[in-house]
Amino acid sequence: MADKVTIADVARAAGVSRQTVSNALNTPEVVRAETRRRVLDVVEELGYRVNQAARQMRTGRSRLIAARIDPEQDGINGLVGDRFLHGLTETAAHEGYRVLLYTADGDDAETAAFDDLLGAYEPDAFVLTATHHGDRRTSWLAGRGVPFVTFGRAWSEPDAPHCWVDVDGAAGTEAATRHLLSQGHRRIGFLGWPKGSGVGDDRREGWRRALAEVGLGVAGLHRETEDDVAPGEHAARDLLERDPEITALVCASDSLALGALHVARAPGPAWLAGGHPHRPVAVVGFDDTPVAKAIGLTSVRQPLAEVASSCLRLLTHRLDGGAGASPEYLLLPPSLVVRASG
Amino acid sequence: MADKVTIADVARAAGVSRQTVSNALNTPEVVRAETRRRVLDVVEELGYRVNQAARQMRTGRSRLIAARIDPEQDGINGLVGDRFLHGLTETAAHEGYRVLLYTADGDDAETAAFDDLLGAYEPDAFVLTATHHGDRRTSWLAGRGVPFVTFGRAWSEPDAPHCWVDVDGAAGTEAATRHLLSQGHRRIGFLGWPKGSGVGDDRREGWRRALAEVGLGVAGLHRETEDDVAPGEHAARDLLERDPEITALVCASDSLALGALHVARAPGPAWLAGGHPHRPVAVVGFDDTPVAKAIGLTSVRQPLAEVASSCLRLLTHRLDGGAGASPEYLLLPPSLVVRASG
DNA sequence: ATGCATGATTTGATCGTTCAAGTTAGGGAA
DNA sequence: TTCCCTAACTTGAACGATCAAATCATGCAT
Numbered sequence: 170m171a172d173k174v175t176i177a178d179v180a181r182a183a184g185v186s187r188q189t190v191s192n193a194l195n196t197p198e199v200v201r202a203e204t205r206r207r208v209l210d211v212v213e214e215l216g217y218r219v220n221q222a223a224r225q226m227r228t229g230r231s232r233l234i235a236a237r238i239d240p241e242q243d244g245i246n247g248l249v250g251d252r253f254l255h256g257l258t259e260t261a262a263h264e265g266y267r268v269l270l271y272t273a274d275g276d277d278a279e280t281a282a283f284d285d286l287l288g289a290y291e292p293d294a295f296v297l298t299a300t301h302h303g304d305r306r307t308s309w310l311a312g313r314g315v316p317f318v319t320f321g322r323a324w325s326e327p328d329a330p331h332c333w334v335d336v337d338g339a340a341g342t343e344a345a346t347r348h349l350l351s352q353g354h355r356r357i358g359f360l361g362w363p364k365g366s367g368v369g370d371d372r373r374e375g376w377r378r379a380l381a382e383v384g385l386g387v388a389g390l391h392r393e394t395e396d397d398v399a400p401g402e403h404a405a406r407d408l409l410e411r412d413p414e415i416t417a418l419v420c421a422s423d424s425l426a427l428g429a430l431h432v433a434r435a436p437g438p439a440w441l442a443g444g445h446p447h448r449p450v451a452v453v454g455f456d457d458t459p460v461a462k463a464i465g466l467t468s469v470r471q472p473l474a475e476v477a478s479s480c481l482r483l484l485t486h487r488l489d490g491g492a493g494a495s496p497e498y499l500l501l502p503p504s505l506v507v508r509a510s511g
Numbered sequence: 512m513a514d515k516v517t518i519a520d521v522a523r524a525a526g527v528s529r530q531t532v533s534n535a536l537n538t539p540e541v542v543r544a545e546t547r548r549r550v551l552d553v554v555e556e557l558g559y560r561v562n563q564a565a566r567q568m569r570t571g572r573s574r575l576i577a578a579r580i581d582p583e584q585d586g587i588n589g590l591v592g593d594r595f596l597h598g599l600t601e602t603a604a605h606e607g608y609r610v611l612l613y614t615a616d617g618d619d620a621e622t623a624a625f626d627d628l629l630g631a632y633e634p635d636a637f638v639l640t641a642t643h644h645g646d647r648r649t650s651w652l653a654g655r656g657v658p659f660v661t662f663g664r665a666w667s668e669p670d671a672p673h674c675w676v677d678v679d680g681a682a683g684t685e686a687a688t689r690h691l692l693s694q695g696h697r698r699i700g701f702l703g704w705p706k707g708s709g710v711g712d713d714r715r716e717g718w719r720r721a722l723a724e725v726g727l728g729v730a731g732l733h734r735e736t737e738d739d740v741a742p743g744e745h746a747a748r749d750l751l752e753r754d755p756e757i758t759a760l761v762c763a764s765d766s767l768a769l770g771a772l773h774v775a776r777a778p779g780p781a782w783l784a785g786g787h788p789h790r791p792v793a794v795v796g797f798d799d800t801p802v803a804k805a806i807g808l809t810s811v812r813q814p815l816a817e818v819a820s821s822c823l824r825l826l827t828h829r830l831d832g833g834a835g836a837s838p839e840y841l842l843l844p845p846s847l848v849v850r851a852s853g
Numbered sequence: 854a855t856g857c858a859t860g861a862t863t864t865g866a867t868c869g870t871t872c873a874a875g876t877t878a879g880g881g882a883a
Numbered sequence: 884t885t886c887c888c889t890a891a892c893t894t895g896a897a898c899g900a901t902c903a904a905a906t907c908a909t910g911c912a913t
Contacts (some may be wrong), residue, residue, distance in 0.1 A: 186893045191871060201891060218630030222567040223869035225900040231564065251593040255580050260613045267632060268612040269575075270600045288560025365673050398805070416757075427805055445617060463740070463769055463802045499883055517899055528863045533901060543861060565899030568868040 256477030345465030401428025426454030598819030681717030743770025768796030794851030
C-alpha cells in the first residue's frame, strides 16, 4: 500500500527526468504543456506527494507557521485563543502551510522557544498574540530577520516595521455605548483595567468618545481593576453606590461584566453572591465568550476567524510573493451581540 | 549572528568526525567520555541544534505529533479541546516532540487529512479525540501501521489493538449522584443524550449505579435529548413536571445542566428565559467548563492535562522505546467540583 | 612475536528534493 | 550553410543528518 512514492518514481513512470517533474509541479511555465499534463497524470496515478523534509533541506522553507497556545486561563476569558487558532489552522491549510504549536510563559520564555524552534524545525514564520507595551518578542524576531505577524497592534511603535492585525476595541465599546444611549441610558459607566495596558486604554477610549459625541462627560464614571469576576463585582458595586444615577455599565471584558452582573441584577438571585438589592442596570461585556452567551450577556464580539485569516494572508503574501515593501496594518471592526443584559 | 551551525562545524571545531559528534549526542555510550565532553562543550559554545529536516530524511522520524483542533463549537462545551491541546503541547515539548495542528469535519475528511499529512510532513503519530462507535479513523491508521493514541476509549472493541486514555465518566456521575444522596436528595433525575453514544451511555450508567447501590430504581427518572441548552431546558421541565418529587438532576454536560438550571432555579430571575415558578432543584453538570464556574454550577471535572500527558507518554514510550507489546488502556478518574448549584 | 577480539573513531553512501549548469533540438537571421 | 538563440529537458551537486561498513589502535592470549 503506497509506500513512499518519490519524485524519481514519477519521473521514471512519465519518462522524464526528476527535474522536469519538479518543474511541472513548481514552475509550470518552463515545461511544455503536453509534458506537464503527462507528468501530472502520473503524479495523480501514483499518489505522489512532495516530501516536506527533503524540500525544506534544499529550499530552507518548512511551510510551518508557529503559534503559541496559551496556558489555560482560569476560565471565562482566555479561550479566545482557541477560536483564533482554529481559524489560523484552517486558513494555513488552504495556503499550503501547517500550524506548529508551542507554549511559553512570559516574553523571555517565548523568545527562548523561538530559538529552539528555529534551530530545530525552522518554521517559516511566527504568529504572535497578545502584544503589549515593550514587547520583547517582536524586537527579538525582527533582529534576526524572522518573518512574523502579530494579532494585536504594535502599541509602542506608531509605525512598526512589521505587519499586524488587530480588532478596533474602541469601535467596539463605542458601538456598545451608542447602543445603550439609543436605549435611553444617559449615565453610562465603564469598568476597565488599570491604565497602561494598550488594549484596556483603547476600550475605555471608545466609551469616552461615544459619550463625548452626545455632549456627555466621563468624570467619576469609570473604575479600573484587575481582570476577574470578584474585582469586577467589587468595582461595580463601588461605582453604582457612589453614583445612583448610573443605569448602564460598559466593561472591558466578560469577566468584569459578569462581576458587574452580580451587582446589577436585582433582586440578586439567591445563588449569585452579592444579591444586594439594587436598581436594574444594563451591562455590556467584551469578547462574547461562551459565558456571555450562556447567561444572556450583551457583548462585543471580535471577528477572530477573520483576524486569523488576515494574519495568515499577510504572512504568506510576504513569504511567497515578493519581499513586500512596507508593512501592512489591519484594523478590523468588532460587532455587538445584543442579549438580555442590555 | 549564528547562521546555521551544522554538525560539520562542530566536528571541525572539536577535531573529530561528523559521526562522532552525532554519536556523542545520540549514542553517548559508544564515545569515550573525554571525547564526548569535548564535543558537548563545542556544541554548547557554537549553539548547535540538530536540524530536524535533515535528521528526518535519514531516520524517517519527524518528531511531530499531529492533533486536530476542533471547529469552534457553538459555545459552552467544546472548549474542552483547548485545555487538552495545551497539555499535549507542553508534555510533547518535554519529550522532544512538537504538536502539529490540522482541522477536519467528519471522519472521512479526517482520514483525508491523515493522508495529506503523512505524505508531506510525516508526523510520527496522531492523537485522536472524541472517539465514537464505528470510528473509521482508527482502522484507517491501524491499517497503515501509523502509531496513534486516542483520547476516548475504543467503544466498539473491548480489546482494541491500540492504546487509549479516557476519563471514567461513569465514576464521575456516580460521584455526583452520591454527593447529592449525601445531601439528602432521594429522587435524583438524569438528563442525557440519546442512547447509542458511548460517552452518554457511560455517564448515565454511573448515575444508575449510584442509585442502585442504595436500593433506588431509575424508572421514569431520566430524559434523553440533544446536547444544547434549549433542549436541556425542555427536557428538564418535562421531567420535573411529571415527577414532582424530583429534587436534583445529574446532567451529561454543562450545556444540559444550564438548561436545567433555567427551570430549576426558582423563582426564575427575570433575565433567564423560562422563569417558571418551581421548587428549587439541585443540578450537577459535566466538564466543568468556564460557564459552570461563572454561574456556580457544580460539575464533574475531567483531568485533561493528565489525559494529555498520559496520551503522550504512551505514544513516546512506543515510538522511542521498544515496539511495545500489547496496547495499554488508561482510565482516569474525574473529580467533582462542588459549587452553589448542588 | 603473531593473531585476534574489542573499543573508538572515521569514511562513504544515502534520504528526496531543488538549484545551477549542461545538453539537445529546432528556428531564424546572416 | 553556418551560427546563434531560445525553449525544453537532463545531469550532477548539494542541503544536513545518520546508517553501515571500514579503519585504526590497544590489550591479551597463544
